[in-house]
Amino acid sequence: MITTSVCIIGAGPGGATAALQLDRLGISCVVVDKAVFPRDKVCGDGLSGKVITGLEKIDKGIAERLRQFIEKENSWGVTFVSPGRQRLDVPYKPNYNKTQDAPIGFVCKRIHFDNFLVDELKRSPNIRLFEGVSIDKYTQEEDGYLLSDAKGTFTVKADLIIIANGAHSSFTRDVAGIRMEPKYYAAGIRAYYKGVKGMHADSFIELHFLKNLLPGYLWIFPLPNGEANVGMDMLSDAVRDRKVNLKTLLTDTLKQDPIFAERFRDAEMTSSLDGYGLPLGSRKRRLSGERYMLVGDAAFLIDPFTGEGIGNAVYSGAIAAKQAAACLEAGNFSGEAMMAYDESVYRVLGPELKLSHRLQQLVRYPRLFNWLMKMGMKNKQLKDVISCMFYEVDLRKKLTRPSFYFKLLLNR
Ligand SMILES: Cc1cc2nc3c(=O)[nH]c(=O)nc-3n(C[C@H](O)[C@H](O)[C@H](O)COP(=O)(O)OP(=O)(O)OC[C@H]3O[C@@H](n4cnc5c(N)ncnc54)[C@H](O)[C@@H]3O)c2cc1C
Structure with missing residues (x-):
């Protein structure tokens, strides 16, 4: 049996980031993934600025290696096409210069991006990665969690577990009690x-x-x-x-x-x-309990408007690692102690998730959408808001304020 203070289930962006952050805090961990990398993950493969910013906060070297990674396409903006088929090209940065500016967005097949992160895990002797092992049994004991595969041939005993096994996590459903709505x-x-x-x-x-x-x-x-x-x-x-x-x-x-x-x-x-x-992270849920934390898709954190989940997986992974460090230091893994994780996640990601949920409600109306796009083609203020809305929460906020539309109408 393997014993460890922290065991992470899943080596996708959420789990890998948690392990990397733990490593940079000087804490060793075990990471278990049912797949053998490189492995595919169904995704749009869009990496927003949040991904690189999140990695940069953990270690600037990782972000720099990602910038140099050749398997990705640098993307300089978004083309929105409205239900009425109006097209609006919006750069991420006005007047960008491809030779001087650092690109903000990337598109990278997950088979490559996730393998890039797994290679980062393999650089650290403090991270023990087990590939091709599916964790199917979770037994809570007085002094930790006992995890094993279905046959019981692989077992890990951990003080604390970080659940990062994605959208179809049975732990999220059966233990944390979060249901698909x-x-x-x-x-x-x-x-x-x-x-x-x-x-x-x-x-x-x-x-x-x-x-x-x-x-x-x-x-x-x-x-x-x-x-x-x-x-x-x-x-x-x-x-x-x-x-x-x-x-x-x-x-x-x-x-x-x-x-x-x-x-x-x-x-x-x-x-x-x-x-x-x-x-989707359309509403708040309880993301932790005694001796466990949920991160990324296992925590239902995908942006309801953009469908972006990699950035939130990266952010929640890093927050979980910091919380794990605090719990280990205090020797306290109680449900109450873990609440600090929920609070941090929703303090950092909550405002954006809430806004995106409201925007998602707004774009249900094709007429409003068409009108917004027509206005966006003419109105610099709106174009700037749309331009930054994938990256800047404060600007996104404007779109959900009725006063913003009144001003637009008056300025027409
Ligand atoms: C169609 C589609 C398009 C999307 N497009 C985008 C996009 O363009 N940009 C964006 O940011 N997000 C996008 N997303 C969301 C994004 O894919 C997820 O938010 C992201 O993968 C979450 O990362 P994660 O680490 O939480 O989970 P995952 O990436 O799902 O990783 C979970 C890991 O856990 C492992 N695992 C699962 N079960 C077990 C088990 N029992 N034992 C051990 N290991 C296990 C898996 O093998 C996997 O490696 C899209 C999603 C979909 C479905």
């Missing part, structure tokens, strides 16, 4: 394509807010070597109520919609079309 959960699918025409010269990511998907969207994210990640997501209650088959909807849309049909005429799908769940 279709109105706060989305279904997403994606495939890789080669040869999609009409991509932006500066690799802007594209979000197409099609009427039948709202508040979800169809995305086209540019990747290196002329590839693109193409997918769509939709709220799970809409999928259920409208009996939508997302895979058919995506392939039909790309074939039948005149704009996409032209752009995808000579494109080739280079992967299978796969789906996965998106547990």
